[in-house]
Amino acid sequence: MDISRAEQRILHILAQGGRIDIEKDDRGQIIELNCVTRDGWYFPGLDVIVFRKIKRKRAIQSRNGGPYRITRRGLQLVRSQGDNR
Numbered sequence: 001m002d003i004s005r006a007e008q009r010i011l012h013i014l015a016q017g018g019r020i021d022i023e024k025d026d027r028g029q030i031i032e033l034n035c036v037t038r039d040g041w042y043f044p045g046l047d048v049i050v051f052r053k054i055k056r057k058r059a060i061q062s063r064n065g066g067p068y069r070i071t072r073r074g075l076q077l078v079r080s081q082g083d084n085r
Contacts (some may be wrong), residue, residue, distance in 0.1 A: 003053075003054075003055055003057070003059075003077055004050075005052070006045060006050050007053055007054050007057075008032065008078065008079065009034060009043075009045055009060075010043070010045065010046055011051060011059060011062075011070060011074055011077060011078045012052060012067075012078060013037055013043055013073060014035075014036055014060065014070035014074065015037060015070050015074070016023065016037070016071060017037075017038030018035060018036055018037045018038050019035075019036050019067035019068065019069055020033065020034070020035050020036075020051065020067055020069075021033075021034040021036060021058075021061065021067050022034075022062075024066065026062050030048055031049075032045050033047070033048065034046070035050055035073035036067075047078075054074070057073070057074075057077065058071060058073045058074075059071060059073055059074030059077050060074055
């Protein structure tokens with residue numbers, strides 16, 4: 001299954017230890033999405049459309065209301081690159 005370049009970037013950040021923080025309103029609608037690298041930097045390339053795509057592909061998952069992290073399925077989708085740690 002191929003994934004887009006934007007999805008690939010997000011999954012690489014998550015594979016290296018990053019997370020996706022979500023803020024929702026009272027109705028459960030997403031207000032704000034933040035992709036945070038393992039160093040604490042915010043990555044601006046995440047929007048609701050990309051988030052929903054990678055969630056639909058079961059590449060990310062949230063446990064106990066925590067931040068979204070990459071799953072084993074997500075690690076399989078990520079193409080390896082030289083700078084991956």
